[in-house]
Amino acid sequence: MLKYGGYCGRFLRVDLTAKKITTEELTEEFVKKYVGCNGFGAAILYNELPARIDPFSAANKVVVATGPLTGTVVPCTPKVGFFTKSPLTGGFMDSYAGGHFGAELKFAGFDGVIIEGASEAPTWLYIEDGQAELRDASKLWGLSVPETEAAVRRDLNNDAVHVASIGPAGEQLVRFSCVMVDMSHAAGRGGVGAVLGSKKLKAIAVYGRKNPIPVADPEAVLALAEKIYQHIQETPSLATGMPKYGTTGALKANQTSGILGTRNWQSETFEHASSIDGDACLRELFEKNLACFQCPLRCTHFSRIKEGKYAGTTTIGPQYETMYSLGSVCGLTDIKAVAKANEYCNAMGLDTISAGVTVAFAMELYERGILSYEELGGLDLTFGNDEGLLAALESIVARRGIYKLLGEGTKRAAEVLGRETYKYAINVKGLELAGHSVRGYKGMSLGYATSTRGGSHQDMRHIPERAGLFDRRDPSGKAQLNYDITSTTTIRDTLNYCAMIEDVVGRVGITEKHAEMVNAVTGLNLSVNEVQQLADRIWNLERAFNVREGMSRKDDVLPYRFMHEPIPEGPSEGMYCPPEELEKMKDELYEIRGWTRDGIPSRDKLLELGLDQVAEELWP
């Protein structure tokens, strides 16, 4: 029995090839060294995956993991992480979802699940109070996400189970397929859904009533929870902004600063922004607030399209990232069409960010005459054509014609298409970019370029720059800012609290507050310095994973457009990140991180972080 609070102390290991399920105890040493979700995922993947495997081979694994805060009384801690070698980037991928699944997994007695091997026939996994079994999914294969959830609930005769599942996109190995939790929360990025599809694992359902989660210091945890409540109630953007707008308010904010990705980022101001912004959601869509487990913020909305050609469609969302990716970046001018596309992606299990950015790529190629109407299978992919967007998404899932290639993501598609199409492919390391400007924030320029995941906005965060706490136009000091912010986001994903409450413990730099949080729940008694070391250990381990796959400085690059084309208009006109500026920031960051000039964690740094085995492997 593990002596620390916040853990069940056990992982499930599911070998799909042998159809064998075993339970593994977490050791004290492992918990002290990696603490939780992001740490567990990084350690297990690094230790257990051989280098250079095909992400779709049986040798790849998917780790599902929770953090010590998951399932405790600390508010805004619903997350569950999915970890794998990404079929989109070929590197380390971590993607997180809200909902109830993470907490329920712990109430069922497990901190996580390691999924390995591959099944020949479609299967699904059921976990209930310390037990787990694989079930036949032949009748589920081909079903949409909502249909799959409904079938699983029917089969178990239990509405209260929580389900993580893939849709047809994951089954068909579309490289940006996601895992959907409780139908509406996506572990969206990097193609975890496709890896589950390659393993023929359609769904995981959990139900737990017998395993309460003890914490080290209940009084301190209660005090922490009350402090977060107080913070929420005293912060208007959280207390009233979140229930009203959720994350959708970001669209107007970005438009105002001239940093809203528009028409495949040809522009960063969108003349139709007001018809797809948060107020448009309020006018046209939102009906009811929904929330993840243990979250008083209720940032999620149930939406119903009341009129027009998509009338009757219901969906959960859209959230900001989707309003960017299926909205402004594709030039859509009707929030109802964005909601329709959101509903489709969620049902099929497509990452809305990569899906939208990929269609926008095709739209630009069409408008530039690089791809013809015929090559596009007779679809009019003019920017703003919602019917074209929906048909393209449907063709990607069906893997039809050129859309089969587009389902491989913009990086691979550009490589195959040639004709200098790489200039319009908006990805970093193969992961399509989220809706926060590379060009409009110097910190984000460096953050996107050096993120382990690629084009993710969840490692480096844009918010301190958008809030004006740091000058977004000045590259100086951004390496240190990147180090400080990515340290906190790594701890966020390890303890597992939501990005929406980052402010409570601080976004920029590890402080006493992070240590208090981990110590109250676990009793690990980490010092601030040890929490910083934990963040460094995990980040370096992720980096080492990518180095082992052949990545280095050369891969820390930005999309061509952002290094060569200034923002053409609007409040951020003229901003971009020329290669020499990026290289200088990289030099500074590598030095802060203790990496070589080639971006490889040095032997000394790895040894300092207790990553001896990694040091041996990278520096034999």
Added chain:
Amino acid sequence: MKLAYDQSKCTGCAVCASVCSFRLKGLVHPGGTRIKFAYVSPTDSHVIYCRQCENAPCALACPQGAIQKDGKTSAWVVDAEKCVGCGLCLEACPYGAIRLDTESGKADKCDLCQGDPACVKHCLAQALTVQD
């Protein structure tokens, strides 16, 4: 006083049940709460809670007279000393709002946290409120 619940405002976060079990035993335990969270679908959740009925069937059913009205809060409260764990109150409650504690074997129900219900305090959506 008693609890009032507006399902149309309920977001399905289960905070009410979490804080209830935490207040009882210092941990979150969906199987050990007085107010129960019932997840029906991602868009539809309910809570199962004690109505503090006028002529409480639970109190009437108790052969030990162990369920008594608190003079201050007017909540029906279980006297664990008197309770023998027979479970008749569970059967009598039309709302499923009483539980037998797995450790003590005694009946356990909402006592409105002696007048300051934690579930109401933490329901920022105000789906749960206090009614006089």
